[in-house]
Amino acid sequence: MEDATWKKDETPYLIFECAKCKQYLYVKATQKGKKCLRCGRTHTVSTIINTGEFVNGITAAVEMVKKRQDEFGKKELGHTPEFRAFGDFTVAVKKLKDIAVNGDESSEDTTRQFRKMLFEISAMYKKFPIYIIEVMADNYGIPASELKNLAKNFQKQGILIRLDDYSYTVKMK
């Protein structure tokens, strides 16, 4: 693991609200743009640079997104919206075989990245809301379209575990 570089990360990130779906996102300040993971709206950094706030490092970025999301959830909905957005994780058991990694290189790589990401998340949080995974995935080059199946797969393996309060924890094997 690259714990040293992880902790020393001083990359500036912009935290901003998606103009379309109102969810909070982060983007590397040096990046040109960012596609919203939830609604698909593309944001150009130069046009949102005055609407957001800056933090240094991916850990701070994730924390800030989490904080803003929690505030948004409490204000607008009375609860955290991401639990619904990401689905209930109710797994159709018969489908699990199809979800299993099918051996092609890219999905193996994505699975490895997902595992690495879970490890990093578990180093940051004992338990966490599921949207942390959405928020972090981008940093690991994991396509949003694969997140749900990866999460299901890792739940099936008992690595990603849903707790009674609908937060999640990671048990590495």
Ligand SMILES: [Zn+2]
């Ligand atoms: Zn959006």
